[in-house]
Amino acid sequence: DNDADSTAIWDKVQNDSTYLDDRIQANIDELVAVNTEMDADSSATWDKIKADSAHIKLALKDSASDIRSDLLLALADSIIDVRSALVDTASAIRTDMATMQTQIDGISTPTLAQVLAEGADANATSITNIDAITVNGNATLGSASDDDLTINSTIQGDILFEGSTDDGNIVTLSAGEGSANYTVTLPQANTTLIGATLTSPADNDVLVYNTSSSQFENESAIGFEAYMSGSGTVNGTDLIQFNSEVFDDGNVFDPSDGSFTAPRNGMYYIEAQMALQYNGNANNVLSIMVNGTEVARYLVNGSNNQLVTLHVSKTLKLVASDIITIMFTGSDGNTYFGGRAFTFISGHLVR
Missing domain, CATH: 1.20.5 (Single alpha-helices involved in coiled-coils or other helix-helix interfaces)
Structure with missing residues (x-):
């Protein structure tokens, strides 16, 4: 199966x-x-x-x-x-430009005679709206002292004055080229303006009136200060040699001998100081000398080892080339203290 x-x-x-x-x-x-x-x-x-x-x-x-x-x-x-x-x-455009040029060529600046004639024809007492007037030759403005001349515009260039006599001597008033807008106010008085001849002015310059030229002239400021740089001994009749300068405006001080020479006639202020310690008992004097002649003194009668400060000053009327020196008179062997604050000389031109 x-x-x-x-x-x-x-x-x-x-x-x-x-x-x-x-x-x-x-x-x-x-x-x-x-x-x-x-x-x-x-x-x-x-x-x-x-x-x-x-x-x-x-x-x-x-x-x-x-x-x-x-x-x-x-x-x-x-x-x-x-x-x-x-x-x-x-x-x-060319046609219009040619027409305009023809019109411009036909325009001429009116002469003063034409302007005056227009005013006379109109029996006018004033003339206005004249853009520009050129006047050549002599011109007279106004006919009386009470006529006013008003200028509402800017005057360009210098103004020349002949004076009362036509002698060719011209006085020119020149404003120069300013770097800004300036205002010069004339004095409210009957006066004569005096000019100034400035030659390369520098800081601290002063204006001096020169009677020969009737002008103010700038001159260097006159002033100085010097001192003894170190301590030392001073004897009998010694001229003090201030050997260290602080300033010397006008180059009038000689630190080699401690003398000041007046550069010009004028009134000067002079002062000197000496800080010292006495050696012995004596009268000690600090004097200002002009050309070797004593004109001011400061006297102290001190005792041995006494610390004193001699200070002398005076306003003097000097002439150019006068020589100022500082003299110590007293005992020998006195010790002075150097330094700007202790033993110094200074002076300046007053006027």
């Missing part, structure tokens, strides 16, 4: 296998047919696309050519119109 069943099963399997092979082959044939049909459709579609693309290219080329032609024609017409308009405008 088992063998019979196995044989029957095997036969059935073989029959089913044959059936399946037939179905598979039929499906394969069907797929081949479909594929062949699709290949044919794809080829036809591609041929159509290529044909349509060629037609599109030709259409675009024709359209671009037409557009270019239209633009060129339109631009050419516009350029012609603009050029024509510019030519017409330039011609009109």
Whole structure:
């Protein structure tokens, strides 16, 4: 029984296998047919696309050519119109400019005689609205001392004064070239203005009136200060040599001998000081000397080892080249103390 069943099963399997092979082959044939049909459709579609693309290219080329032609024609017409308009405008401008130049050439500045004649013809007492007047030769403004001359504009250039006598000696009033706006107020008094001759003025310069030229002139300020730079011994009748300068305006002090030379006539203030320790008992004096002559002194009668300060000052009227020195008179061997605050000389021109 088992063998019979196995044989029957095997036969059935073989029959089913044959059936399946037939179905598979039929499906394969069907797929081949479909594929062949699709290949044919794809080829036809591609041929159509290529044909349509060629037609599109030709259409675009024709359209671009037409557009270019239209633009060129339109631009050419516009350029012609603009050029024509510019030519017409330039011609009109030239005509207008020529007309204006002719009108300008025909305008001339009226002379003063013409202006006055116009005023006389109109029986006028004043003339206004004149843009510019040129006056050549001599001219007189006003006919009486109470006539007023009002200037509401800026005067350019210098003003020249001949004076009461026509002798060719001219006084020029020049404002110069200022770097800003300035106001000069004249004095409210009957007076004579005095000029100043300034030659390279420097800091601390002073104005000095020169009676010979009737002018103020700038001169360097006169003043000085010097002191003993170190301590030392002073004897009998010694001239004090102030050997260290603090300042020397006018270069009037000589630290090599401690002397001041007046550079010009004037009133001067001079002072000197010495701090010292006495050696012995004696009168000790600090004196101002003018050309070797004592003109002021300060005296102290001290005792041995006493600390004192001698100070002398005076206002002097000097002439140019007068020489000022400081002299100590007293006992020998006195010790003075150096330094700007202790032993010094100073002076300046008062006027």
